[in-house]
Amino acid sequence: MIPLISVVGTGRVGSSIAFLCVSNALDDVLLVNRTKDKALGESLDISSAIPSNSKFSIRGTDDYSELVGSDVVVITASVGVYTKDRSENMDIQVKMIKNIAEKIKQYCPSAIVLIISNPLDVLTYYFQKSSGFSRFKVIGIASSLDTSRFRYCISETLDVPQSSVQNALVLGEHGDSMVPIFSGVSVGGNPLFSMIDSRDTISENVRNYWKTLRNFKSRSQFGIAKNTFDVIESILNKKEIEIPASIVLEGEYGEYNVSMGVPVKIDQNGVSQIREINLDDDELSLLKKSSEKIRSDIKLVSH
Ligand SMILES: NC(=O)c1ccc[n+]([C@@H]2O[C@H](COP(=O)([O-])OP(=O)(O)OC[C@H]3O[C@@H](n4cnc5c(N)ncnc54)[C@H](OP(=O)(O)O)[C@@H]3O)[C@@H](O)[C@H]2O)c1
Numbered sequence: 001m002i003p004l005i006s007v008v009g010t011g012r013v014g015s016s017i018a019f020l021c022v023s024n025a026l027d028d029v030l031l032v033n034r035t036k037d038k039a040l041g042e043s044l045d046i047s048s049a050i051p052s053n054s055k056f057s058i059r060g061t062d063d064y065s066e067l068v069g070s071d072v073v074v075i076t077a078s079v080g081v082y083t084k085d086r087s088e089n090m091d092i093q094v095k096m097i098k099n100i101a102e103k104i105k106q107y108c109p110s111a112i113v114l115i116i117s118n119p120l121d122v123l124t125y126y127f128q129k130s131s132g133f134s135r136f137k138v139i140g141i142a143s144s145l146d147t148s149r150f151r152y153c154i155s156e157t158l159d160v161p162q163s164s165v166q167n168a169l170v171l172g173e174h175g176d177s178m179v180p181i182f183s184g185v186s187v188g189g190n191p192l193f194s195m196i197d198s199r200d201t202i203s204e205n206v207r208n209y210w211k212t213l214r215n216f217k218s219r220s221q222f223g224i225a226k227n228t229f230d231v232i233e234s235i236l237n238k239k240e241i242e243i244p245a246s247i248v249l250e251g252e253y254g255e256y257n258v259s260m261g262v263p264v265k266i267d268q269n270g271v272s273q274i275r276e277i278n279l280d281d282d283e284l285s286l287l288k289k290s291s292e293k294i295r296s297d298i299k300l301v302s303h
Contacts, residue, residue, distance in 0.1 A: 005232060006030040006070040006108070008100055009077025010060065013116060015042040016225035017074055017232075018058060022046050024229070025054035027236055030070070034077070036062035064103040067111075072232050073104055075127070076116045081219070086118040086175050087297055094301045097123045101131040109133075112235055112270045115140045115246070116228060120174035121294045122301070124246045125259040137270040140246025142174035143261030144227040147244055149209040150180045153202050154187065158195060164188045170206065171244055171261050171283075172290030178261070179286045180206050181279065231266055238268040247271055253287065258295045 004027040007014045011033075018029050029046075033039035039060030046058050067073065079096055082088035097117065104113060113133065115124045124140030131138070147170045155162040166186045172179040180203050185192040196202070205212075213220050227243075234241040242265050249255040252274045253262060263275040279287065 004028050004069070004071045004236070006032060006067050006073045006111075008032045008073060008075045008104075009034075009117065010039050010042045011076065011078065012219060012221040013224055014074070014076035015046065016221045017076065017116075017228050018042065019046050019049060020225055020229040021232060022054075022056065022058050023049040023051065024233075025051050025056055026229075026233060027071075028056045029058040030066055031058065031060040032064060032067065033060065033062060036060070065107055067104065067107040070108040070111045072114065072235055073108060073111045074114045074116060074228060074232070075100060075123075078117050082118065086120070087122070090119055090122060090297060090301055093117060093119065093123060094126050097127050098130045101127050105131045105133070112137045112139070114228060114231060116142070116224060118174070119297060121246045121259045121261070122297050125248055125294075125298055126301075128248045128259065134270070135248040135250070136272075138248070139231070139264075139266065139271060140174070140259060140261070141224070141228050141231055142246060143170050143172075143178070143244035144230075145224050146170035146174060146178055146180075146206060146209075146261070148223055148227065150202070150206045153205040153209070154185065154192065157202055157205075158187060160187055165192075169244055169263065169277075171263070172287050173260060173294050174246065175293070176207055177286075177290035177293040178207055179283060179290055181283055183280045183283060184277075234266055235268055235270075240265055240267040240272070242266075242275070245271070247274065249274075249291075252276055253291075255291050258291050258298065260291055260294055 010031040031039040043060035080089040120142040128138040151165045151168045167184040169181040244261045248259045265273040
């Protein structure tokens, strides 16, 4: 079997992504985990979800050399659980991503790489810089999850179905400085601004969504799994999607030396376009603050 989708780090998030790929018969899946037994256990469990008419399979390993042939590699590896801020384990996560980048460069240099591990934007930046991969092939997936959460928070505030909330978008850091973009949002065809007094409560609820969730469940897994699955599907099925995602910027939005969530189009070759959309003055200034926060985190671990 030549694996086409490889998932590095098969904890909660990695195994949930693998489950969606396998149960939707998307392609063969390889699980790579530091502790081999975990990869073996998850692959045995997920194998039972292979549809009877699927020609694809799943297997687990701790051996990176088995990545050879991967078209898409998803990185969900993590060496610690943060409790207050996603940047908490930054030093150790950056070391980890640099090691993984070396292996991916060695075994599947043509793969499109989706970064899921936190701190998301910093790791996307360091993966791209250490691998030397085209920036269009290293994509941090998180702002689409934050956008799903933004839509949820609007629908809860206004007591309307989530489906009536259109053109919601979250840009910038996958962290406390993320920027929910209100200016384009419509609800049931009407501008959101005509329905709310202040952006602040909704913004805080979006930023703190993960903390609220952790009051009830140890960590999130399904939302990011579905958002990541959608991207893998668009790559493998050659079906363009447009989402906000983190990518190293070289002048877009006036930014350099940083990776952050911006609207992108993704197809079978990775990011095909970075869209520069109109934002109001408040949003532009918040986005600038967000990029500065990520850039200062990048500098903190650059020694
Ligand atoms: N982007 C987003 O929106 C989003 C959303 C949710 C979560 N996340 C992030 O996703 C990551 C995973 O979360 P999780 O809840 O799935 O964590 P988890 O359950 O702790 O799983 C992490 C897995 O990574 C493995 N691992 C550690 N270092 C490795 C390496 N060098 N190579 C291969 N595998 C390695 C661990 O193996 P062991 O079994 O040996 O410990 C563990 O199985 C975290 O960084 C989390 O913050 C991101």
